[in-house]
Amino acid sequence: MRRLSRRALIAALPMLAGPGTARAQAAASYPAVPVTLVVPFSAGGAADIAARLLVGHVRRHLPNPQGALLVENRPGASGAVGTQFVASAKPDGQTLLLARVASSAILPAIDPRTGYAWDDFTMLGLLEETPFVLCVRADSPWDSLRDLLAVLREQPGRIRFATTGTATLLDLGVRHLFATAGLPIDAALAIPFRGGGDAVAALLDGRVQFLGTNLSDALPPLRDGRLRGLAIGTHERLRILPAVPTAREAEVPGLADVTGWSAVFGPAALEDVPMRAWTIALAALRDDKSWQDGVRAAGGVPRLLGPEETRAYLRGQVALYRDLGRRLGLL
Template sequence: MLVRLRNIILHVLGASFFALSCASQSLMAQSYPNRPINLVAPYSAGGDSDFSGRNLAAVATKYVNQPLIVQNIVGASGTIGSLKVRNAPPDGYMLLISRVGSQAIVPALDSKTPYKWSDFTFISLLDLNPMVCVVKSDSPYKNIKDLIQAIRSDPGKLNYATAGPGTSQHLSVEIMLNAANLPSSAATMIPYKSGGESSAALLGNQVDFVCNTMTTLAGQIKGGSMRGLMVSTPDRLKDYPEIPSSRELGLSQFEQATGWSGLFGPPGMPQEVVDKWTETLKKVAQDPSWEAGNKSAGAIPAIRSPSETELFVRQQVQLYEKLGTSLGLRK
């Protein structure tokens, strides 16, 4: 009898605690946000995640009525910053500016990544960063056909710079070569420590070409130091009408090579907090300042629903798992 009574009391107490916990989370969500929100950019200042975070912060602050503070927490191909958010309290006050590298490529290629691609609360995509293949402005290769013909004619002679094996710069070239029915060995990869160093290598005549995000290379293209040969979009970009799209060049497979940023949270975020961000981002998407910020950096606004974002990331992971397997990069 005493045992039964004890079990009844424990059950009632447990149910009460659960109800109080749910009520507490609901109240927290209703008052969210009531203090500054940290946006973790897992790559260095000046990079794509840094741009996306600061562009979002500049516009969304007026809609959430709280400061949005971008923190660059870098290292290990973006996994250090990503892991910090994955392990943060799910209260919506620390969010991740996710990137294709840290959220799709690294988990797809390295089984020792300290998180799975799905270990986050998906809030939205933010922007797409088309990949663009470039040469130095005085290069003899005037268009992508010239470059591919040179690669085909003398396999292994031409080289390209990347921020390392398995990065988006490397894999985008692999996709380009595959689209042109060329093996990986047709062009030689020269790894550097960062995308900035790879750009400097091209300008210093150390390599023949580079493929990187338009966000990263927009300044050099606009400034005339680099010539764009192909962009990974179905149509030409309005601000770069001189650069042909991969589709019109018959290399539509290159459209898969797209950089992107998103807004993710720790696992288990209350639905009310996610909903508040969904409503906020609908306003951001209509804000002229958001459009202008993306335009200035050659990025394409891409705000989507949480479910659409999760599906997009899943497809990206599957793409890089398949590509990594074919190239022997998975470990």
């Protein structure tokens, strides 16, 4: 009988040991190859910040803490390009998605051309929510949201605001504000940018006059005084921005319905080993003070939900934006 070489014998050990042992070894070594976390928006925005914060902390909660986690930005089409890429990836746990409200809830809710459904993914967990904030430059003549709305009524279509696409939070949140205030949804001129970071930069250098965005995008210039917050979609004032009025104080309580969020998704039918590894790792963030402090410092609010809770949350988000799209005449 032909003898097996040492290399062949080592390769055969998992099979000789049985499928249970092989699965255990695979689980213990995950990730044995680099895992790519796809961000469907450009670098510097809320999605990118959330992804880089996550990979910096979650690796120590995975079975193989030395495994490589890579962030890859694939922006385009309001986040649809990167999201579709993950939807079409192999379900082997090597390609995951940093899901965001625009690409994973708003687009499937209001744009029938979207190439994926909201539930075409394995939902691993919600990470955090990000309040929506309306802001202007510090040298703006508008000291309050009421001042800005008055100008929009007097000069409809003249004032410019930054957006990241017609089906993103930056666009939909502002148009929701217009509708709530009794203005037409085209009360200001939308100027498109590739991501939230670019939109904030455009406000700072004067290419646009106001902006509604995720707090994490605008927090640094709000804190250092380059931007002025007119309203934030929270029920109480934030300790980190005590001077910014809440949506209710600014007389637009409906603005609190609009919020950003981040989650981790995999392709549909994700294999058992990565699914279990990520579910456990994300749950461990509940006791990870350094990650939670990082989320708060970036302008987010930690809200960790498990897979089934995340699916229910997303179902509710899709319903919310579908209804909002109808009310705004976008459907």
